[in-house]
Amino acid sequence: MEKLRTIFMGTPDFAVPCLDMLVTEGYQVAAVVTQPDRPKGRGQKLAYSPVKEAAIAYSLPVLQPTSLKDDDFYSQIKTLKPDTIIVVAFGQFLPKRLLDLPPLGCINVHASLLPKYRGSAPIHWAIINGETTTGITTMYMDVGMDTGDMILKAEIPILPTDTTGSLHDKLKDLGATVLSETLRKLSTGQVPRQPQNETEATYARMLNRETERIDWHQPATTIHNLVRGLNPWPVAYCKYQNKSWKIWQTKVYNEFEVCSKPGRIAQITKEGIIVETGKGTIEVLEVQPESKRRMRAGECVCGYCLSVGDMFE
Template sequence: MKIVFMGTPDFSVPTLQELIGSEHEVVAVVTKPDKPKGRGKKVVCTPVKEVAIAHHIPVYQPKKLREEDFIQAMETINPDVMIVIAFGQILPKRILNLPKYGCINVHASLLPKYRGAGPIQWSIINGESETGVTTMYMDVGIDTGDMIHKEVVKIEDTDTGGTLHDKLSVVGAKLLIKTLKEVAQHTAPREKQDDSLSNYAPMLEKSLGNIDWEKDAAKIELLVRGLNPWPSAYTYLGNKILKIWSATVIEETISGVPGEIVKKTKEGFIVKCGQKSLLLNEVQLQGKKRMTADAFLRGYDVKLGEILGRRC
């Protein structure tokens, strides 16, 4: 099939690479415009664009998909199917109705659960035991189209937003190839979503990572894993931000108030939570490198009884 691929971040790359190596023809790639990044504000292209350039595939970067020039270019290409994965914009009807076989989305959740921009991270934060990938026909809603195939992926106790992201990106690439084969043969299933089972996984914001030590230690540990590597869970040590990269729930009863550093060990230091406590295993103080908590203790005078978190 003649394919137009639409995607932007790292998550989209394995699927694009799988398509390039398949029997299908990727005739164009659509991705977000280049933008400045980092302290030097150097303009960089998206990960998807880098792959497209390396394989000499034409790239389109419209600011808005409703731009007439862009729509006319897609009409001229006249693809059999458009593949959309983590693109970041809603497709207008003219685009949705353009390809012969429609627009197919690869979504990183077991729909209808976790529609929206942050399904991977929210599945960990909410303590799900499993997640997965769904291929679906796109419609005018946000992740509301008819489902084609699903593949379940177990969420391990050690998974972070980063590790789960990588697993699902590979699973999604393989699942799409299976899906396209059946779509081309007109044998692909089509299952409507039960809207009553849906929930929304909103885009992640940095403020989400601000730890509320009044919460249960297990919930905070899930937040730490879900927001690793971005935007990261954090608290305040004195007037400086302290990012928490890894933590372990401590079952033993330790007296103290939420946010209080109640104990130091060979592995790190323990903070009292609303219920139970957390051993901080890996941290990063503002302006410093990420390090194990035991290394941090050797270079920073952490005082027992000190309260973490911004205070008025």
């Protein structure tokens, strides 16, 4: 059976395994669509997206429209006559005429168990909220934000040691596996289709600076989950002596200890800094003082003269 003719749309590293799978399994990738090159680094030189780099390595045509509503871009896609369009973390909404173009529909690979955690940051928020499971959902796309009918799901546990970085890497590979099975079913006309239950829907809203700031009045477990959920990007932070300190790694030291001064350094150990919270104590293990390198907390104690009784704001 001849493999489906597809157009692949994606931008970050998360999308690359799905493109790898399409090429490896012999699907006809008529073009790869990714975001325009962006300035990056200290020199602000234009950089390719990870998906563009992969597409070039496979000698695939690359399209980088500034707007998906552009008539010339739509004409290009229409001329390519895809059976389906595959979208993985592309970064823009698809207009309705593009969604309606391929006869087998547009299929999205989403990093949550829909309808939970629709939106732009599902991996971050699953960890921040203390979830113990997450997964991948493939779905038919419509004009809403991750509201289309679901096709397949695969679930994995969120381990207590997981960060957004480690969970991202697990899910990007799982996404390729689930997409592969989805396309096999699509090719045979046996693809399932399940509407989402709107009463169960939640949203993984975009992160902002306020989200990233640690509130020491929160329980130790809540703060620990925030730190895990923001590692390696954008990283949780707090203030110490009017300077921003990034907090890279923590562990719950005593979940139930009664504390009187959230943010107060209660103890200093060889490994880290024990800090009081709204409920329990948390051990800060890895930090990055403002304008300094990332370091183990124990290493910075002497250099910054931290002592018991000092306060993180």
